[in-house]
Amino acid sequence: MLYHFPYFGNINIAELKDYYQTKIILSGNPVSVDLNFNGPSIDLLLADSISTFLNNAAALGVRTNDYIKQDFVTRTGETLPYITEMLEHMDKKELLDLENNPIKKAYYRGFGFSNKPRYLLGKLKLIRIGLYPESSNQFAIFDYTYDIGGSPCNQLLVVRTDIGGTLQEVDWES
Numbered sequence: 001m002l003y004h005f006p007y008f009g010n011i012n013i014a015e016l017k018d019y020y021q022t023k024i025i026l027s028g029n030p031v032s033v034d035l036n037f038n039g040p041s042i043d044l045l046l047a048d049s050i051s052t053f054l055n056n057a058a059a060l061g062v063r064t065n066d067y068i069k070q071d072f073v074t075r076t077g078e079t080l081p082y083i084t085e086m087l088e089h090m091d092k093k094e095l096l097d098l099e100n101n102p103i104k105k106a107y108y109r110g111f112g113f114s115n116k117p118r119y120l121l122g123k124l125k126l127i128r129i130g131l132y133p134e135s136s137n138q139f140a141i142f143d144y145t146y147d148i149g150g151s152p153c154n155q156l157l158v159v160r161t162d163i164g165g166t167l168q169e170v171d172w173e174s
Helices: 043-055 058-072 079-089 092-097 102-111 114-120
Strands: 002-005 009-012 020-027 029-036 126-130 140-145 158-159 167-173
Touching: 002 043, 002 092, 020 058, 043 058, 043 126, 058 079, 058 126, 058 140, 058 158, 058 167, 079 114, 079 167, 092 114
Parallel strands: 029 126
Antiparallel strands: 002 009, 020 029, 126 140, 140 158, 158 167
16 A cells, blocks of 8 residues: 655555665755664554654754754753763864854954854754654764764764654763
């Protein structure tokens, strides 16, 4: 049975592959989106839930970004330790490479960074949304990191959500 998923098109939900991947643009940035299945099929109810989730991807990206910022302030998850560790390993050139705006780049080059942790927090980018619709403990993960020297860093700040998009936790993975 063919089911049309946003961004992915038609997928036979009675004969699933393990993995599907596509690229989308959210907030002007490319984001990889993947669907991961354990079994050979899913029912229409789950397919509808996946579709609803994908239709809300942009709004969920904003919410997960806000959640990371809140976590940075409340220090309940891994955001502050992640940023602190990244600051310890990034040199000034790598910090400057995060800045796309040439005027700001010149400013930082001349005067330094007044609040490096907050600056780094603002430079996190959503690079991947992974959906695991058959998982019992997470429906989706949103992977955030930095683009350093034209490549994403392998240290990820991960926000996990349930099937309804409720934010569960911020974790650090590599």
